[in-house]
Amino acid sequence: MTCAVLITPLVDVVPIIEGCDYIGVDAGALKIIDQDLPIKMAVGDFDSLNEEDLKRITCPIERHPIMKDETDSELAIRLCKDYDTIYLYGGIQGRIDHTIANIRLAMYRFNNLVLIDEHQKISVMNVGEYEIDNTYRHISFYPIFEGVLSLSGFLYPLQSRRIHIEEIYTTSNSLVEDKGIVRIEEGRFLCVQSNWR
Known part of the structure; x- marks a missing residue:
């Protein structure tokens, strides 16, 4: 790579x-x-x-x-x-x-x-499965266009939830396990990770 x-x-x-x-x-x-x-x-x-x-x-x-x-x-x-x-x-x-x-x-x-x-990291997640570790305290997901998101190992898990572009309730999640699994089933999401308080 x-x-x-x-x-x-x-x-x-x-x-x-x-x-x-x-x-x-x-x-x-x-x-x-x-x-x-x-x-x-x-x-x-x-x-x-x-x-x-x-x-x-x-x-x-x-x-x-x-x-x-x-x-x-x-x-x-x-x-x-x-x-x-x-x-x-x-x-x-x-x-x-x-x-x-x-x-x-x-x-x-x-x-x-x-x-x-x-203190921060911003990346794009396309359709696929991603593993996130606990390097960052806060993890947020924002749809670039409407998409479907699943989260496991997070304080606020999601199962195949459709997220509309104007929604922001996926702000400030966090891991409850050493690693979390993010699955983008449709669309594309901005992943924002932060250690700010």
């Missing part, structure tokens, strides 16, 4: 994930370099960097104009579309409009995108 780790400027500590390619999103490239991790490339408009900082980025750079239709994160994700999994670190903190944009990219364009930070 191939994976890419995209690091945005909002990341404080770059996580070490073995066997993945590291890609810097704009000034996030310096975060990778400062931790002496291998960096495959950097992408963005680099509008927040001065020339001295830009010279520190010695990997291949794909530079884009400041005035553009895509966010820097979207440009980086597009470059990684052939990876099995794309981890975007720092994509769900900071400005709410960028957070919404990144969630929408996962929901509608890049199903292999996982948004993650120190």
Whole structure:
């Protein structure tokens, strides 16, 4: 399985994930370099960097104009579309409009995108069966479009429940066993896992 780790400027500590390619999103490239991790490339408009900082980025750079239709994160994700999994670190903190944009990219364009930070993880679940461990305290499921969901090993179990797109009662579930089983029988769901209180 191939994976890419995209690091945005909002990341404080770059996580070490073995066997993945590291890609810097704009000034996030310096975060990778400062931790002496291998960096495959950097992408963005680099509008927040001065020339001295830009010279520190010695990997291949794909530079884009400041005035553009895509966010820097979207440009980086597009470059990684052939990876099995794309981890975007720092994509769900900071400005709410960028957070919404990144969630929408996962929901509608890049199903292999996982948004993650120190306390939270957001991923898309298509039809199939998934095992979830107790790494995160709170687990929520939101239908991207109407679907059927089963949950076992959870505080609030479900058995082949049809969830309409406007419903939010699947917010803030938790595991009562070491592992939970999620079965998506129809549709596609956003899975949000969090350790915030």
